[in-house]
Amino acid sequence: MGQSKNRKHAVTQPPKRPLTLRDVSEASGVSEMTVSRVLRNRGDVSQTTRERVLRAAKRLGYVPNKIAGALASQRVNLVGVIIPSLSNMVFPDVMTGISQVLEDTELQPVVGVTDYIPEKEEKVLYEMLSWRPSGVIIAGIEHSDASRAMLEASGIPVVEIMDIDGQPVDCAVGISHRRAGRMMGQAIAEAGFRRIGFMGTKMPLDHRARKRFEGLTGALAKAGIEVADQEFYSGGSALAKGREMTAAMLDRTPDLDFLYYSNDMIAAGGLLYLLDKGIDIPNQIGLAGFNGVELLNGLPRQLATMDACRFEIGRKAAELVSQRLAAPDASIDKVIELFPTLSYGETLRRT
């Protein structure tokens, strides 16, 4: 950690009053109302006055006050986006999808982060709603009663994203994580693996990882296979955790022939570890992760994974909000299920 070296200087703020419409009005000799019209490109204003106003506004450096505007117009062009984490590799993609769509509209995303903590979700949601956004996009389909109540009472479009295994407050876009787990389980069984180990995040925090695990065990059970060993982690560098957990698990249960990880990052750690050990992948041990993160493209072996449609989920969610705002009474799809694709890569099919 760096220490700090300081250069002392007195810094005093010029006690400037922020400019108002009135200032522009006076500077341009045009009524406030007309100035407002020019600045919003609304109604008909003669070319002459328009230019006069624009020039005055620019010269003064006027920046409109959205607080006042929003209060007067009863419209706030913000969409609250509530997600568990930013350092996740998955939500930046969702955000990109959302931003891309909203860029063509008046709407702007504002993000809140919950760290997977329900209490924090409640708080963030409350703060968000108190700004009276036009819509909310929120990750996950399980929320506290209080959160659901707030969302319902808000009277604005609410899109729950990522997961569709449950009952949405309003509407939902995502994949079925249960189904995703099942697909992976089937693929593993079909490939002939029999001794499966599972590694993932501590479940209570992450409903989607839990559902994938449930889907996996269900599908394996049908093939007469039980998960032979499992381990959960929280916090820390995922890549390093993947290594550690893999080492520990193989130490404990040496006869495993397949390892399923709840995310690609720990899977990558596991892969690197096994490669170091000189293990033959996938003939000796097969591997799979989840998410389809771009990172994987640079790994020594193409890792089996499943794309979570993150980007598409972001786009669709933003489209939904924007559509519902444009046509509040239109009939829409309450639940939009996206279907992830399974990439076998080089670690799931024996050669």
Add this chain to the structure above:
Amino acid sequence: MGQSKNRKHAVTQPPKRPLTLRDVSEASGVSEMTVSRVLRNRGDVSQTTRERVLRAAKRLGYVPNKIAGALASQRVNLVGVIIPSLSNMVFPDVMTGISQVLEDTELQPVVGVTDYIPEKEEKVLYEMLSWRPSGVIIAGIEHSDASRAMLEASGIPVVEIMDIDGQPVDCAVGISHRRAGRMMGQAIAEAGFRRIGFMGTKMPLDHRARKRFEGLTGALAKAGIEVADQEFYSGGSALAKGREMTAAMLDRTPDLDFLYYSNDMIAAGGLLYLLDKGIDIPNQIGLAGFNGVELLNGLPRQLATMDACRFEIGRKAAELVSQRLAAPDASIDKVIELFPTLSYGETLRRT
């Protein structure tokens, strides 16, 4: 990409009018003003009425309207945070630092993303300032004239972060990327490397990477060394890019004995590539990256890197904003320089 299966349902919104203070006032039989006081924990209110109000508010599900509150009180407890990217591995850390500090205050961070595009920075800044935030934290120390003008005119605390090689609008917290590059150059020269290759992002977009490069070449020049080859990329999976660029560069300039990468992710790609090729690291080729990302802990070799003090920068920036808000006239440090530490890892010192 998943296609979508849809369940049609008519979803109509109950045409609810959002609740106001007046509703709570009527429901509790207490004046609006007193309700307001209770909800903000301000002034003296008797225990009896306080409870009555709270009960009514909770029963109705009242969520205060911050738009109106902000307009009336002329205070907006938001701090605008403007950064180039979220998918970067570096800014989430900065955000964490900021959030941690702001959590103990009334202030809340609101982020805007510029994608390293000056025009977008201007737009984001304009939008941000139109909400009249209490302060701004903005990445980088180079901004367009228009952006600087807006920041100066805003009359609020502005903290420029990450980089201190330049003249801040108001104050700055960061490291000297020039110095960081220089340190790395010295270390490389001292370790006895002589044929240096550089790989990084396209410079015009990333001032900090450019400054590190300048520092590097300067230090190497003093040791009589020139950068023997260099290559720049933009976009794509950084890990894969690191592989590709490394392959291409060694193909072109096979006698390189050291590779310096402008970020850890491409460095990691290069490392994996070289290891695949069976190259002896660091005796045949040495390596270094930049950032000190956690990811590195799981790599097969501990990569040489330099910590950019991201977390600490976030903390300090938030503290600065919060302090200046508390004591606007206090004399403060205009520039706070943090000092990155160089980790030699296992790729920079020959054995």
Add this chain to the structure above:
DNA sequence: CTGAAAGCGCTAACAC
């Protein structure tokens, strides 16, 4: 095409 009046929902400042 332009302007005047009336609030949006809340809080500061002052009475009681």
Add this chain to the structure above:
DNA sequence: GTGTTAGCGCTTTCAG
């Protein structure tokens, strides 16, 4: 302790 009055800076609405 509690209530009253007047705005915050803008937009809506309606008149010219």
